[in-house]
Amino acid sequence: MNSTNRGLNRLLLLVVGLLLVAVGSAAATAVLLPSVRDGWKASADPIRDQVASWLQATPLGGTGVSWIMPAVLVVIVLAVVLLVAFALRQGRGRTGTVVDESVGEHGQTVISSKVAEEAIQDALSARPEFVASHVTTYRVKRTPTLKVSVTCRRGVSPADASAIVESNLRALDQLLGRELPALVQISGGFRARVSGSTRLQ
Amino acid sequence: MSTASVRRRVTRRELHSPRSTAAIVVAVLLVLALAWVGTEIVIALLGLPALLVAPADMFASAVNLPEAPAGIVVAAGAVAVVLGLVLIVLGLAPGRRPRHVLETERAATVVDNEVVASALARHASLAADVDPDHTTVSVSKRVAVVDLVPTSGVPVDRADVTEAVDRELAGYGLRQKVSSRVRVRENGKVGA
Numbered sequence: 016m017n018s019t020n021r022g023l024n025r026l027l028l029l030v031v032g033l034l035l036v037a038v039g040s041a042a043a044t045a046v047l048l049p050s051v052r053d054g055w056k057a058s059a060d061p062i063r064d065q066v067a068s069w070l071q072a073t074p075l076g077g078t079g080v081s082w083i084m085p086a087v088l089v090v091i092v093l094a095v096v097l098l099v100a101f102a103l104r105q106g107r108g109r110t111g112t113v114v115d116e117s118v119g120e121h122g123q124t125v126i127s128s129k130v131a132e133e134a135i136q137d138a139l140s141a142r143p144e145f146v147a148s149h150v151t152t153y154r155v156k157r158t159p160t161l162k163v164s165v166t167c168r169r170g171v172s173p174a175d176a177s178a179i180v181e182s183n184l185r186a187l188d189q190l191l192g193r194e195l196p197a198l199v200q201i202s203g204g205f206r207a208r209v210s211g212s213t214r215l216q
Numbered sequence: 217m218s219t220a221s222v223r224r225r226v227t228r229r230e231l232h233s234p235r236s237t238a239a240i241v242v243a244v245l246l247v248l249a250l251a252w253v254g255t256e257i258v259i260a261l262l263g264l265p266a267l268l269v270a271p272a273d274m275f276a277s278a279v280n281l282p283e284a285p286a287g288i289v290v291a292a293g294a295v296a297v298v299l300g301l302v303l304i305v306l307g308l309a310p311g312r313r314p315r316h317v318l319e320t321e322r323a324a325t326v327v328d329n330e331v332v333a334s335a336l337a338r339h340a341s342l343a344a345d346v347d348p349d350h351t352t353v354s355v356s357k358r359v360a361v362v363d364l365v366p367t368s369g370v371p372v373d374r375a376d377v378t379e380a381v382d383r384e385l386a387g388y389g390l391r392q393k394v395s396s397r398v399r400v401r402e403n404g405k406v407g408a
Contacts, residue, residue, distance in 0.1 A: 016226055017234075024239035025307045031242050032303030039296025045281050046289045052282045059279045066275065084257055084271070091254040095247050102243045105236045155222045163323070170338035173318060173327040174388045181322040196222045197323035200230065203330040 016153050016162050016198060018108030023101065110152050113159045113195055128152035131161055131187055131195065138183045139163075144171045161197040169203075176201045223324040230326045233311035242303065312357070317391040329355040332388065336360055336381055340398070343380035344372045350405060360385065360396045368404035 044051045075082040114126035132150040139148040147166040152159055163184070167176050180199045188194050253271075260271050269277075281289065316332060318325040333353040340362045341351040350365040362381055366372040381396040 019234050021234050024235040028303045029307035032300040035296045035300030039293040043290050043293030046286045055282050088257050091250045098243045098247050102240045169334050172335045177325045196219045198226045199323045199325040201327040
């Protein structure tokens with residue numbers, strides 16, 4: 016429903032997972048397998064010399080230190096910024112308007128999503144079938160889309176629950192003069208389990 | 217019309233886990249690790265003593281890994297591999313949520329399996345004349361399993377219960393057809 020980039024989530028998990036497997040298995044085989052161990056030891060000195068010569072060849076002005084370290088630092092800061100932005104971008108995509116329309120010379124019509132959300136939530140809170148209801152508006156493919164989550168009491172038929180919400184959505188369609196795409200999520204959960212069953216049939 | 221494609225997208229996304237929690241945890245751990253390495257680099261550049269390990273020592277111990285104590289290296293490597301495999305599975309597995317899609321006209325509708333189960337349990341216990349507390353229903357992607365513990369001395373008609381459950385299931389209009397399986401325990405419970 017939200018605009019979370021799920022492919023990116025999975026890509027991050029996959030890349031970090033592959034890195035961990037590669038590093039972990041490399042470390043373990045370097046200690047356990049004699050051939051890998053010898054190869055690792057043989058290449059240790061050349062690598063050390065190579066890195067030392069790089070550090071020598073890249074002096075930072077007259078300070079005597081290489082600019083490789085500050086460069087690594089910059090890369091690290093960039094990676095941190097990207098990762099923080101990635102983490103903060105999760106779960107966004109809500110919108111505050113359901114209708115935004117220019118109607119010719121008479122100006123613009125804007126309907127806040129609060130109108131739709133509160134109309135439906137109000138109607139649903141009066142129903143004994145539901146313990147709780149929550150309505151939010153998201154932008155999906157540039158279209159404002161309502162998400163109606165209801166928590167049913169024990170034993171309520173999903174068909175009844177869906178019919179109740181749909182009739183409320185239709186009433187809203189009449190009110191707004193248009194059909195907003197909508198998602199209805201019918202859930203149970205802890206509050207439903209402890210709140211007792213309904214006597215409605 | 218765009219409503220149909222919005223509906224398809226929304227339903228598909230509701231049926232699968234976004235993997236947000238795992239991704240955020242991994243991102244935060246990476247940020248912490250990178251921040252630590254960055255701090256060590258700054259401290260080393262300023263010529264101050266390291267917090268934990270100086271960058272030069274990090275590099276040296278990685279190069280001299282075969283000389284490190286074998287047990288610790290193997291254990292750490294194994295932990296890294298297992299964690300990595302868990303992350304790879306999280307990244308590739310479909311991560312289906314325990315939900316069903318309802319065939320409806322106006323809105324895309326998803327319903328948690330436990331809601332279907334609790335509705336079925338009510339009807340099964342009515343049809344079997346068994347206490348609701350002795351009726352257990354579990355709903356998965358394709359089957360609904362009804363477990364009944366009959367009251368001692370009161371026989372349960374399995375066919376009746378199956379019929380009631382099937383009628384209910386047909387009435388919900390689940391997109392993925394769910395078949396029912398009713399199990400009546402051999403041993404009843406006294407009272408209730």
